[in-house]
Amino acid sequence: MDLDLFIAEHRPDWNRLETLVRRHRKLDGPEVDELVELYQRAATHLSVLRSSGQDPALTGWLSGLVARARSVVTGAQSGGWRDFGRFFTRSFPAALYRLRWWWMLTALACTAVAFGVGWWVAANPEVQAAMGTPETIRSYVENDFANYYVENPGASFAAQVWTNNAWVAAQAIVFGAFLCLPAVYVLATNSIGLGQAGGLMAANGKADVFFGLILPHGLLELTAVFVAGGVGIKLGWTFIAPGHRTRIRAMGEEARSAMGVVLGLVVVLFVSGLIEGFVTGWVHTTWLRIGIGVVAEVLFFLYVFTLGRRAVQQGETGDIRDSPQTVAVSG
Structure with missing residues (x-):
C-alpha cells in the first residue's frame, strides 16, 4: 500500500470527522448522517492501517478519533x-x-x-x-x-x-x-x-x-x-x-x-x-x-x-x- 497516497486521499474525511465530533451537540440532521458515514469509513481506514503496520503514530491518532466518534454515534452515556x-x-x-x-x-x-x-x-x-x-x-x-x-x-x-x-x-x-x-x-x-x-x-x-x-x-x-x-x-x-x-x-x-x-x-x-x-x-x-x-x-x-x-x-x-x-x- 502507498501510505502517502492513502493519507492524501482520506485525510479530508478524517479532518471533517474530527470537526463533527468536536461540535456534535450542535449538529443538524444531515450532519448527523454525515458523521455516521464518516465514522464507518474511518473505522475501515483504521483496520487497513493496522493490518499494514506502516505508521504506528498515525494508527494511534486515528484509533483515538474513531473511539471518540463511536461514543457519539452510539449515544454512549457519560460515565462516572x-x-x-x-x-x-x-x-x-x-x-x-x-x-x-x-x-x-x-x-x-x-x-x-x-x-x-x-x-x-x-x-x-x-x-x-x-x-x-x-x-x-x-x-x-x-x-x-x-x-x-x-x-x-x-x-x-x-x-x-x-x-x-x-x-x-x-x-x-x-x-x-x-x-x-x-x-x-x-x-x-x-x-x-x-x-x-x-x-x-x-x-x-x-x-x-x-x-x-x-x-x-x-x-x-x-x-x-x-x-x-x-x-x-x-x-x-x-x-x-x-x-x-x-x-x-x-x-x-x-x-x-x-x-x-x-x-x-x-x-x-x-x-x-x-x-x-x-x-x-x-x-x-x-x-x-x-x-x-x-x-x-x-x-x-x-x-x-x-x-x-x-x-x-x-x-x-x-x-x-x-x-x-x-x-x-x-x-
Whole structure:
C-alpha cells in the first residue's frame, strides 16, 4: 500500500470527522448522517492501517478519533457520577419496587419464624438448658449480649458488621439461583438464631434490653437481608417458572437485576453498619437510638415507594443494561 497516497486521499474525511465530533451537540440532521458515514469509513481506514503496520503514530491518532466518534454515534452515556446517580435514583429503587412482594412476604415469613422460635425458647426451660450451662446463659444475658456492641471501637466494628452482612445478603441472592432452597436455608438460619437470642433474653427478663439494642440497626439491616432473600428466591423461581419468556432470557434479566440489588444493598448495609457501630451501643437513651433506627427504616420505604414506583411507571425494570447500541440518525 502507498501510505502517502492513502493519507492524501482520506485525510479530508478524517479532518471533517474530527470537526463533527468536536461540535456534535450542535449538529443538524444531515450532519448527523454525515458523521455516521464518516465514522464507518474511518473505522475501515483504521483496520487497513493496522493490518499494514506502516505508521504506528498515525494508527494511534486515528484509533483515538474513531473511539471518540463511536461514543457519539452510539449515544454512549457519560460515565462516572451520572451513571452512579442514575443507578440509585432509577435502577436500584425500581428493582426493589418491582420485586416488593417477594421480599415483603419473605420479611413476614422470617419475622414469624423468629418470633415463633423466641416464644418456644422463652416458654420451655428445657430448651434453654440445652442452649448452655446456667453460668453461660447468665453471662450472656447479663453482659455478653450488650457488650458485643461496645467491646470494639465504633469504626472497626461498623466495618466488620458491614462486611459480614453484605456477605450474608450476597449469599442469599446468589444461592437463590439454585432452585431457591439454599436462600431459604440462609434466611431460616438467621431467623432461628435471632429468635433463640430473643427468647433467651426474654426468659430472663431482658426483653427490653434485647429490643432496645436490636431495633436501632436491626430494622434496616434485617430489611436488607429480607430483600436479598426475596430477590434470591425470585431468581430461583424464575428458573422453575420463567413465564412467557424463554428460560435463558428470563434468568439473564432477573440475574442482572439481582446483581444490581446486591450493589445497592451494599450501601444500605453500610448505613445500618454505621448505626450499629456508632448508635446501638453508644447512645444510651433508648427511645433516641430506636428512633434513629425507625427514621432510617422509614426513609428506606419512602425511597422504594416513591422513586421506585415512579421509575417502574416510566418503564424501568431494574435490569442493568449496557450503553445503548443503536446508531444515531437524523430522524
